[in-house]
Amino acid sequence: MLVKICGIMNMEAAKAAVDAGADLIGFVFAESRRRVSPEQAAEIIESVRGRVRTVGVFVNEEIKEIKRAQSIAGLDYIQLHGNESGEFIKELSFPVIKALGIGAPEDIQQLASLETDYYLLDSPKGKYQGGNGVAIDSSLLKNNRLPAGTFILAGGLTPENVGWAIKSVKPDGVDVSSGVETNGSKDIDKIYRFVQNAKNISF
Ligand SMILES: O=C(O)c1ccccc1NCC(=O)[C@H](O)[C@H](O)COP(=O)(O)O
Numbered sequence: 001m002l003v004k005i006c007g008i009m010n011m012e013a014a015k016a017a018v019d020a021g022a023d024l025i026g027f028v029f030a031e032s033r034r035r036v037s038p039e040q041a042a043e044i045i046e047s048v049r050g051r052v053r054t055v056g057v058f059v060n061e062e063i064k065e066i067k068r069a070q071s072i073a074g075l076d077y078i079q080l081h082g083n084e085s086g087e088f089i090k091e092l093s094f095p096v097i098k099a100l101g102i103g104a105p106e107d108i109q110q111l112a113s114l115e116t117d118y119y120l121l122d123s124p125k126g127k128y129q130g131g132n133g134v135a136i137d138s139s140l141l142k143n144n145r146l147p148a149g150t151f152i153l154a155g156g157l158t159p160e161n162v163g164w165a166i167k168s169v170k171p172d173g174v175d176v177s178s179g180v181e182t183n184g185s186k187d188i189d190k191i192y193r194f195v196q197n198a199k200n201i202s203f
Pocket residue numbers: 006007026028030031032033034057059081122128129130131132133134154155156157175176177178179
């Protein structure tokens with residue numbers, strides 16, 4: 001089970017995620033209370049370099065700006081969390097996680113029509129495009145036709161519900177931000193418990 005901890009804003013949280021066994025850590029470069037600059041991300045990434053894959057989250061950003069942030073921070077994946085098209089993904093020509101808020105079955109079809117490395121299915125509800133801590137309607141997700149090994153589940157996951165979510169929806173990966181925070185900051189204990197509970201599922 002692939003585990004991504006998103007909205008990393010400091011070295012302590014990055015190290016906790018890596019030590020706990022997370023596969024991916026995410027940095028938000030879009031409008032958000034978790035926004036970091038490419039320079040801040042670069043410093044944090046340097047402290048865990050080679051131990052984890054890194055993701056930059058963007059919302060309807062220009063390719064030039066995405067490439068600039070990628071080269072400063074040294075990102076492994078670009079997560080596109082807006083209305084980016086298949087052509088945009090092709091033009092970007094970089095490993096991509098395409099995210100979409102899923103509110104209806106047609107949304108999954110729309111997402112699946114795009115060619116990408118991973119599909120991140122999130123809740124459509126909240127103040128920002130993502131990271132709102134709102135759960136996705138899991139009944140929409142069963143028997144989806146995403147290519148094997150590409151489905152990352154997000155939206156309102158917590159250390160307590162991630163095991164149930166994995167058993168119920170059977171994703172290839174899980175992603176969390178709000179659910180491993182306390183009072184708006186990343187919580188080391190929650191990060192450890194989330195990763196452990198996601199990795200230790202037995203079917
Ligand atoms: O996390 C943010 O603040 C954010 C802002 C704008 C676009 C995307 C954002 N996050 C992307 C993620 O991958 C989150 O982890 C995902 O939406 C799940 O968030 P949560 O429901 O808080 O666990």
